[in-house]
Amino acid sequence: MxxxxxxxxxxxxxxxxxxxxxATGARAVPIHLTTSFVFESSDHAAALFNLERAGHVYSRIxxxxxxxxxxxxxxxEGGIGAVSTASGQAALHLSVATxxxxxxxxxxxxxxYGGSQNLLHYTLRRFGIETTFVKPGDIDGWKAAVxxxxxxxxxxxxxxxxxxxxxxxxxxxxAHEAGVPLLVDSTLTTPWLIKPLDHGAxxxxxxxxxxxxxxxxxxxxxxxxxxxxxxDKSGKFPELTEPYEGFHNMVFxxxxxxxxxxxxxxxxxxxxxxxxxxxxxxxxxLQGIETLSLRMERHMSNTKKVVEFLSQQAFVSRVGHPLLxxxxxxxxxxxxxxxxxxxxxxxxxxxxxxxxxKFVESLKVFSHLANVGDCRSLVIHPAxxxxxRMSDEALAAGGITQGTIRLSIGxxxxxxxxxxxxxxxxxxxxxx
Amino acid sequence: MKxxxxxxxxxxxxxxxxxxxxxxxxxxxxxxxxxxxxxxxQTRYLAHHGWNVLAVDLPGHCRSAGAPPATVEEAxxxxxxxxxxxxxxxxxxxxxxxxxLIGLEAAARASDRVSQLVLVGTAFPMKVSPALLASxxxxxxxxxxxxxxxxxxxxxxPPSALGPGTWVFGASMALGRRVLxxxxxxxxxxxxxxxxxxxxxxxxAMEKVTCPVLFLLGSADQMTPPKAAQGLxxxxxxxxxxxxxxxxxxxxETPEAMLAALIAFLA
Numbered sequence: 001m002x003x004x005x006x007x008x009x010x011x012x013x014x015x016x017x018x019x020x021x022x023a024t025g026a027r028a029v030p031i032h033l034t035t036s037f038v039f040e041s042s043d044h045a046a047a048l049f050n051l052e053r054a055g056h057v058y059s060r061i062x063x064x065x066x067x068x069x070x071x072x073x074x075x076x077e078g079g080i081g082a083v084s085t086a087s088g089q090a091a092l093h094l095s096v097a098t099x100x101x102x103x104x105x106x107x108x109x110x111x112x113y114g115g116s117q118n119l120l121h122y123t124l125r126r127f128g129i130e131t132t133f134v135k136p137g138d139i140d141g142w143k144a145a146v147x148x149x150x151x152x153x154x155x156x157x158x159x160x161x162x163x164x165x166x167x168x169x170x171x172x173x174x175a176h177e178a179g180v181p182l183l184v185d186s187t188l189t190t191p192w193l194i195k196p197l198d199h200g201a202x203x204x205x206x207x208x209x210x211x212x213x214x215x216x217x218x219x220x221x222x223x224x225x226x227x228x229x230x231x232d233k234s235g236k237f238p239e240l241t242e243p244y245e246g247f248h249n250m251v252f253x254x255x256x257x258x259x260x261x262x263x264x265x266x267x268x269x270x271x272x273x274x275x276x277x278x279x280x281x282x283x284x285x286l287q288g289i290e291t292l293s294l295r296m297e298r299h300m301s302n303t304k305k306v307v308e309f310l311s312q313q314a315f316v317s318r319v320g321h322p323l324l325x326x327x328x329x330x331x332x333x334x335x336x337x338x339x340x341x342x343x344x345x346x347x348x349x350x351x352x353x354x355x356x357x358k359f360v361e362s363l364k365v366f367s368h369l370a371n372v373g374d375c376r377s378l379v380i381h382p383a384x385x386x387x388x389r390m391s392d393e394a395l396a397a398g399g400i401t402q403g404t405i406r407l408s409i410g411x412x413x414x415x416x417x418x419x420x421x422x423x424x425x426x427x428x429x430x431x432x
Numbered sequence: 433m434k435x436x437x438x439x440x441x442x443x444x445x446x447x448x449x450x451x452x453x454x455x456x457x458x459x460x461x462x463x464x465x466x467x468x469x470x471x472x473x474q475t476r477y478l479a480h481h482g483w484n485v486l487a488v489d490l491p492g493h494c495r496s497a498g499a500p501p502a503t504v505e506e507a508x509x510x511x512x513x514x515x516x517x518x519x520x521x522x523x524x525x526x527x528x529x530x531x532x533l534i535g536l537e538a539a540a541r542a543s544d545r546v547s548q549l550v551l552v553g554t555a556f557p558m559k560v561s562p563a564l565l566a567s568x569x570x571x572x573x574x575x576x577x578x579x580x581x582x583x584x585x586x587x588x589x590p591p592s593a594l595g596p597g598t599w600v601f602g603a604s605m606a607l608g609r610r611v612l613x614x615x616x617x618x619x620x621x622x623x624x625x626x627x628x629x630x631x632x633x634x635x636x637a638m639e640k641v642t643c644p645v646l647f648l649l650g651s652a653d654q655m656t657p658p659k660a661a662q663g664l665x666x667x668x669x670x671x672x673x674x675x676x677x678x679x680x681x682x683x684x685e686t687p688e689a690m691l692a693a694l695i696a697f698l699a
Contacts, residue, residue: 005654006581016599019588050448052477054591054598054687062596070597071588080603081594227606254445255476257469257494258606259594266595 009076009192010293017071018286031283032064050248051255051267061270065279069286073212073222076191076289077204080227080258083265084220084282088187088207089115090275091221095183095203097273098265099237100151102128107145107152107175109136109166110397111159113207114387116185117394120154135397136164137328142171146178151236153178156185157194158329158337160372161346161382161406162320165329165336172200179234187211188342188372192296197226199336203261210373213288214295218281223265227258240264295375295411300340302417303409309418310347315429321345343409344372346382348401349425351432356381356403359428365412365420377410377417435517437491440498442514444468444486447479456547457484457520458698461511463529463553464624465576465608467494470528472593473687474694483698486523488514494614500623504530504631508537515545524698526550528683529656530628533558536664540637549641550697552648552690553680555660556634560625569622576608576621585652585679592684600684638667646697647673648682648690655680672697 002008007015018029037056039045047053056062070082085091096106108120110133120131134141136155153175155166172182181202186194190211196204205223206212213220231240231253240260243249247267252260270276288295304323311319322333322341333341349356360368366379370386380386383402387395395401409417433451435442445468458478460471468475468487479485491510492500501507511534515523522545527535532554539546560568567575584601592598612621638645645668649658658675665671674693678685 001578001581004587005584007587012587015587017588019586047477047480050476050480051595052473052480053691054473054593054595056591056596062591064596067591067596068588071599074597074599074602075587078602079599080606081598083597227603228609230610248448250448255448255469255472256594257467258603258610259598262594262597266597 012072012075013292014290016075017068029065029068029283029286032279035059051250059279060274060276061266063279063282066277066282069282070222072286072289073191073206074224077224078195078197078226079204079224081262082222082224083262083270084208084222084277086221086275086277087219088185088205088209088221089119091205091207091223092116092119092185094265094269094273094275095205095223096124096129096152098261098269099181099239100129103149104129104151105147105149106131106154107142107150108133109155109159109164110134110394111136111162111164112156113160113185114382114390118389133397136166139167139170139174142174146174150178150180152180153182154184155182156187157189157196158322158342160188161344161400161404163322163327163329163341163345165322165332165341167332168196168199168201168336172202179236181229188344189337190292190296192292193337193339193342197224197228202226202229208285209371211296211299212292213285214292214373214375215284215288216371216374216376218284220277220281220285225259225262229261231260244268296339298411299343299409302411302414303340303343303345305414306407306409306417306421307345309421313425315350315425316347317350318348319345320347344406346400346404346406348403349405349428351403351428353402355428355431356405358431359424360405362424362427363420365416366407372408374408375411377412378408380406382406435514437510437513437517438498440491441496442491442498442517443489443495445471445475447475447485447487449479449485451484451486451518453519455482455484457486457518457523459511459514459523459525460485460487461525461527461531461534462487462490463531464628465611465621466528467607467611469593469607470683474526474683474691477691478694486514486518492615492618493611493620500615500618500620501627502623503627504533504537507534507627508541511535511538512542512545521545522547524548524550526552526694528552529554529680530558530624533628533631533634536634536637536641537631539643540640543640543642546641546643548644548646548697550646550648550694551661551664552682553650553653553656554647554664555656556664558628558631558656560629565622565625565629568625569619572612572619572621573609576605576612579655580604580608582654583680585650585685589685590688592687598684600681603684604681635663635667638664642669644670644672644697646693647671648693649673649675650678650680650682650686651675652678653680
């Protein structure tokens with residue numbers, strides 16, 4: 001039933017969460033750069049603090065501009081609500097810190113962004129939270145890793161940078177059998193390529209820095225709750241199902257049958273850890289989301305051309321994109337990601353590490369930097385940058401070698417990208 | 433808190449305050465595929481402002497045991513039994529949609545025990561189209577989506593049940609799925625719709641109601657449009673009508689306006 005009451009993806013990307021500003025008539029979302037909001041009365045103030053009424057108090061906890069972003073991403077993902085955060089890493093940390101404390105255990109995919117791997121493997125361990133890493137396709141491994149104190153399964157829709165596709169349906173089933181939720185990082189795919197909640201994930205988060213904002217201008221994150229996980233039935237989450245002295249003895253799962261996670265994430269996590277998103281950053285991300293469909297379509301078509309080009313080059317030993325039948329996730333990507341498996345992928349040169357460096361330095365349209373999901377095309381050498389803290393063993397587990405080069409395909413004219421790559425490959429080949 | 437009603441454990445949310453028999457009591461009755469949590473932005477405030485609040489999960493729904501009521505009349509008897517179990521001689525009844533019919537029927541059956549009645553998103557008759565009634569049984573997920581599409585009036589709801597950042601449509605869908613899954617014996621969707629559809633004597637019931645009645649109607653409500661409540665309004669002895677600027681998700685789409693109307697009515 002197309003129309004305002006039942007809008008499609010592109011309409012939601014423009015309108016979800018936002019109406020013309022009632023005070024000014026402004027059509028674009030206003031940026032509410034204010035720390036705090038005036039109370040109508042002492043009673044109103046007390047009611048807001050006690051969650052008797054809904055509204056804004058202080059921008060660390062909530063802000064009208066951020067709320068538009070939160071509603072919009074929730075709408076696009078098919079969730080019940082969201083909490084925006086200072087970065088994607090803050091969204092991951094907020095998710096973990098909301099669900100567990102010292103003594104807990106996580107089962108996570110080996111194919112993770114280096115920062116996430118670092119958080120789980122080193123930093124959270126210091127706070128008493130252990131993680132067992134499992135190859136995303138090792139279904140028996142996910143089952144075997146479960147412990148009595150396991151609180152969370154975690155993976156990326158497509159693992160960075162090998163693009164191992166997570167079998168969300170199967171892994172979420174294992175998680176649910178173990179009484180724990182599945183958290184998915186969908187940064188590289190965005191809801192235009194896949195909606196993890198529709199496939200069985202319970203929570204999904206983004207580094208909105210990447211494709212959601214899409215212009216390489218802002219750092220931000222967001223975590224969306226699908227409202228599907230039954231915390232009471234699980235019995236493993238007293239943080240959500242028993243009175244919490246830190247917030248009016250509230251039992252979050254009684255307050256909201258489906259939204260206990262979000263209540264605690266905002267009321268404790270943003271309040272105490274404070275990794276909130278600036279309203280100006282929220283606005284920039286919203287600007288990006290307005291054109292998400294158009295950009296993602298072009299990202300995918302450009303990626304297809306680059307993948308086809310690289311796979312035909314003699315100097316290239318491997319192209320790691322599920323578009324190719326040789327990729328281990330080819331079939332799964334075809335099933336879960338029919339519009340494409342993303343525009344961030346890696347390939348290996350046949351030459352030495354020095355030749356790899358020469359290749360990167362010879363590119364002119366591609367920018368050498370540590371980001372992905374920009375409208376501009378980007379290139380980086382993971383082993384010496386994004387994943388440099390990882391051991392060779394951990395790198396190998398994530399499908400990365402010393403010679404791997406990662407590309408993030410942007411929105412330029414595809415012929416210009418191919419020319420840039422062709423020229424740099426020639427320079428690198430001659431540098432032998 | 434839990435009461436034993438008709439031999440079954442019955443859950444009532446009390447708004448974060450302990451039940452106090454000395455205070456006046458409001459009983460909130462949810463609609464089809466809802467539970468107590470749809471009332472959070474009304475109940476929690478009132479519980480902290482001088483009222484006992486009992487937002488019930490109807491039998492067979494979520495935290496309450498027992499067979500789900502098959503008719504409005506059966507559900508009304510349950511509400512009166514809940515009042516007995518809680519030791520209440522008198523209460524204010526607040527019902528939404530299916531719950532409004534339950535409140536109406538309970539107030540008709542025991543007019544001396546209901547001091548005020550609030551009917552939110554109400555209509556009489558509350559007919560359900562044969563196609564929707566059938567799909568609630570055979571394709572409940574499709575029917576759930578249809579109901580929520582008809583229920584929402586805006587793509588930009590205000591801060592709601594989970595605070596700012598709540599996507600009301602998604603939250604309502606998720607709650608519907610959860611409530612449906614909470615009973616593996618009976619299809620709560622179909623049972624609730626059938627009860628609404630087959631309730632035939634709403635206007636006679638209203639004639640028996642002696643207390644003041646507040647009608648809270650969504651001006652853009654496509655499920656129970658304001659005009660569908662006119663028959664009941666005309667039969668009510670002491671009717672107040674407030675139109676809320678929203679659809680059928682009155683509690684979550686227009687929580688502030690609804691709370692203000694409730695406070696004014698209860699004063």
